[in-house]
Amino acid sequence: MGRDCDWSEQLRVKPLAVRALVVATPPTHGPDPVAVHQPRIVELVDRISAQTMEVEPLSLGDMRHLLLSCAALDDGVNDLAFRRAQGIPLIALQLVHAWASSGSLRMVDCRYAVKGGTKTMFLPRCSPVGRAVVSPT
DSSP states (O other), X not given: OGXXXXXXXXXXXXXXXXOOEEXXXXXXXXXXXXXXXXXXHHHHHHHTTOOOEEXXXXXXXXXXXXXXXXXXXXXXXXXXXXXXXXXXXXXXXXXXXXXHHTTOEEEETTEEEETTXXXXXXXXXXXXXXXXXXXXX
């Protein structure tokens, strides 16, 4: 496991004085990343005595409703966040926040849209980000 869990060893020796939320997602590169990295996530959960919660993906309609409750987003932004996050709400919200913070969104007809369109801006990075395992500790 190497460096991935160095900090987890420190937490086992000296736990945080507050509750923490750890979101673990396997990388999307390489052959069948879930099968390769799932044992590492399970080991991490065991090392820090965490609880796990599988986050079920939302439907496209539910994701649009969630994202539109946060900001006036163009359908392209909603669809891209849904595809990239594979329906996982926390990841979709973080993607939209990152795009907004980086200046990648612009206002068009009272809705935020991706500058240059979703195809020109994000296709090289549109691989799904993986299933999330959320661990409240």
